[in-house]
Amino acid sequence: MDFAFDARTEELRARLLAFMDEYVYPAEQVAHEQRARLASPWQDPPVVEELKAEARRQGLWNLFLPDAEYGAGLTNLQYAPLAEITGRSPQLAPTATNCAAPDTGNMEVLAQFGDERQKKQWLQPLLAGEIRSAFAMTEPEVASSDATNITTHIERASDGTDEYVITGRKWYISGAMHPDCQIFIVMGKTDPDGPDIRRQQSMVLVPRDTPGVTVERAMQVFGYEDHYHGGHAEVVFDHARVPVSNLIGEEGGGFAIAQARLGPGRIHHCMRLIGMAERAIELMCRRAVSRTAFGKALAQQGVVQNWIADARVQVEQLRLLVLKTAWLMDTVGNKGAHTEIQAIKIATPRTVVGILDRAIQLHGAGGVSQDFPLAELYAGARTLMLADGPDEVHQRSLARRELKKYL
Template sequence: MDFAFDARTEELRARLLAFMDEHVYPAEQVAHEQRARLSSPWENPPVVEELKEEARRQGLWNLFLPDAEYGAGLTNLQYAPLAEITGRSPQLAPTATNCAAPDTGNMEVLAQFGDERQKKQWLEPLLAGDIRSAFAMTEPDVASSDATNITTHIRREGDEYVITGRKWYISGAMHPDCTIFIVMGKTDPDGPDIRRQQSMVLVPRDTPGVTVKRAMQVFGYEDHYHGGHAEVVFDEARVPVSNLIGEEGGGFAIAQARLGPGRIHHCMRLIGMAERAIELMCRRAVSREAFGKALAQQGVVQNWIADARVAVEQLRLLVLKTAWMMDTVGNRGAHTEIQAIKIATPRTVVGILDRAIQLHGAGGVSQDFPLAELYAGARTLMLADGPDEVHQRSLARREIKKYL
């Protein structure tokens, strides 16, 4: 394993770091002020559109997509340090570079499984940043940690599919530019193979029977920059059979293919969030005094900072190893490592952010620093893309199997 940056990664990394310093960080406060003046909280502040134009101009666009026909053609190992950089400003940088979830995963699904018409109609405008999308999988009435529990029904009537069900925490669905949903439901609910009961269909937002009911909060945050998280009801919503992605019964496999890259992308960005937290901790520690000496001279603070640095270096190596394995032996071959980073990274970064909040006192839980919002995002990732316990269960079974 060689984790040294190659020439292309070094060049993109230098450009991206400059883009963050010159454009993204200065835009954070501007975006906050502009949002307060918008008619709808779900609209992009004007500065976000300016960032997107600048990122596109600099070639910092669609960096996540390994398919060179549609994206930058980077390997996971090449993309990892770039995603980490954007994770330092998760509200702005991923959107500015067209590398924000859930659009990234949806573009990967369309690039890998979509037909030519679907790519033309939906993938191309997503790649251009002209529209947004949502992935409708999680449901409020079942334990969605087990995707076979999904109850949304997709029945065929002639040349149409009729979708009925209720979803929630559907990321991106509140954004006014969100025009397409990828919906997972059961086309064969009584089929003998529980992993072949599900299918995925494309459902335009303006389809009769589709209702975006409300925005769901996450620790009180509405996550405006990513288009929020919505409760969505499908009441006899009809779409053409040609809107099926892949084949009937292929939804579970497509979901697994989508979630592998999604999980590592989240972990890459989480490391950037942790680096931002360490930077804020150090700046705070050298600028504030308590009980007659700087916080940086307090032993407990030094321990927090040292432990955070050690933890981040460990996580980064594990994420890079996982990226390398995904590139060399595929997602299936890297299954254990993907689960390991999904368990370790959010949990560890939550701890780092918690210490950073503590060091900032009341400021840490306020809107004057990004820490509280970063904490909410990191803590949510202990649930999103499969809760920790599901990954622990699967990983443990695979380890135990070696000894049976």
């Protein structure tokens, strides 16, 4: 395993770091001030469109997509250090470079499983950053950590029309509050009584303006509405009808598509989390050398030194594990890297939450305020212990794989 960055990665890293310094970090406060003056809190501040235009101009666009026909054609190992950099400003940088979830996962699904009509109608405008999208899987009435529990029905119309009728309730549907969100990828059951519980589900494309689709409310995350990610909504599908041609892949293929979507999504989250941890360490160090308590700088306090040292060790460990996982995904595929994908999904959010918690502690009251990004970063990192499968599900699966060697 050789994790040295190749020439293309080094060149993109240099450009992206310069883009962050020159445009993204200065835009953070500007975006905050602009958002306060918007007619709708779900609109992007004008500075976001300026960032997107500059990122496109510099070729820092769709970096996440390994398919060279549609994206930058980077491997997971090449993309990892770039996603880490954007994770330092998760509110702005992923959106500015068109590398923000859930659009990234949805574009990957359409690129891999969509037909030519679906790609033309939905993938192309998503790649261009002209529209946004949402992925509707989680439901409030069932334990959605087990995707086979999903109860939303996708049924063939009984009136002879070549349509599906969709009925169900979803929540925490990321991106659904954004005014540019025009399409949902909805996971539901087309064969609820089928003998194979992993072949009961399918995925269909449902335009947001479809009659019977109602975005009922925005869901908060630790009190945040997460405007920068287009919010998280509760959505009702009340006999919403779409053409059968809106099916992605085949009937019964929804579970497999979800797994294909979530593998890259999990490692992308972990890559960005490392960037969040690096931002926290930087803020800790700046705070420690600028504040005095009990007669000496915080940087001279042993407990603070321990926090900073531990954080550095933890980040280096996580980075190596994430890079190994990216390398395996590139060389043996997502299935071959299954153990490592689960390992980083367990370790990274948990560890970064701890680093952010200590950074907040070091900042005192400022740490929980809006004057520093730490509280919002903490909320985002803590949420990732639930998103894309809760830690306990991954631990269960990982433990079973380990125990199988001895049975």
